[in-house]
Amino acid sequence: MGQQEVPTTGRGKRRLGVMGGTFDPIHHGHLVAASEVAALFHLDEVVFVPTGQPWQKSHKAVSPAEDRYLMTVIATASNPQFSVSRIDIDRGGPTYTIDTLRDLRALNTDSDLFFITGADALSQILTWRDAEELFSLAHFIGVTRPGHDLTDDGLPKGGVSLVEVPALAISSTDCRARVAQGDPVWYLVPDGVVRYIDKRQLYRGE
Ligand SMILES: Nc1ncnc2c1ncn2[C@@H]1O[C@H](COP(=O)(O)OP(=O)(O)OP(=O)(O)O)[C@@H](O)[C@H]1O
Numbered sequence: 001m002g003q004q005e006v007p008t009t010g011r012g013k014r015r016l017g018v019m020g021g022t023f024d025p026i027h028h029g030h031l032v033a034a035s036e037v038a039a040l041f042h043l044d045e046v047v048f049v050p051t052g053q054p055w056q057k058s059h060k061a062v063s064p065a066e067d068r069y070l071m072t073v074i075a076t077a078s079n080p081q082f083s084v085s086r087i088d089i090d091r092g093g094p095t096y097t098i099d100t101l102r103d104l105r106a107l108n109t110d111s112d113l114f115f116i117t118g119a120d121a122l123s124q125i126l127t128w129r130d131a132e133e134l135f136s137l138a139h140f141i142g143v144t145r146p147g148h149d150l151t152d153d154g155l156p157k158g159g160v161s162l163v164e165v166p167a168l169a170i171s172s173t174d175c176r177a178r179v180a181q182g183d184p185v186w187y188l189v190p191d192g193v194v195r196y197i198d199k200r201q202l203y204r205g206e
């Protein structure tokens, strides 16, 4: 894959990465993607934003937002470049990235935003609310994910960069299924997240 040019930032602006996800649970695929993009794009910080109600997953049972938020905090706590935002949870209602980006821009007027998505999410982006406007609020960075083609077909020229990240064939769906079957999730998710899943008895009855 051709590595695309790193977009420049407005004079004196911070570079803020945004990693949105349901994080049910957060796993090392998410963390490696964010870490790799932070290094390649010289980001000052990456804020992880757990969804409130992910409307395109409304046919599936999603764990309580507070559990997903706390697992995200646990998973990112040791990295000084990572932080977690509650904006999508606290806004209430279905989560739309257009709202996430508008709110983050209002809260971070000193920053340019870089929204990080896996190849699967990027391929769905034209189905998102106000899709055309998204690209005026943030630069999008699509990352490789095993089992999914990474392409910017149909997306605005210059609005998206595609990057290869270390391939981790991990999904939250698989982690939940493993816990339900009594299989280990050690080393697929951070140790503290394994402990939290156990403490809260998440995914047991699925
Ligand atoms: N292993 C991975 N490698 C690269 N990107 C990933 C990986 N897993 C998830 N992502 C990306 O992280 C973001 C948040 O993903 P999400 O929280 O939905 O995890 P998921 O593993 O896809 O969950 P589920 O299996 O429940 O659909 C999305 O942009 C997704 O494409």
Ligand SMILES: O=C(O)c1ccc[n+]([C@@H]2O[C@H](COP(=O)([O-])O)[C@@H](O)[C@H]2O)c1
Binding pocket: 019, 020, 021, 022, 023, 051, 054, 056, 057, 095, 096, 097, 098, 121, 127, 128, 129
């Ligand atoms: O804005 C939308 O309509 C929209 C639809 C589906 C997903 N998203 C965002 O895409 C990110 C990954 O979502 P998910 O459901 O794959 O965990 C997360 O930040 C979601 O809010 C956004």
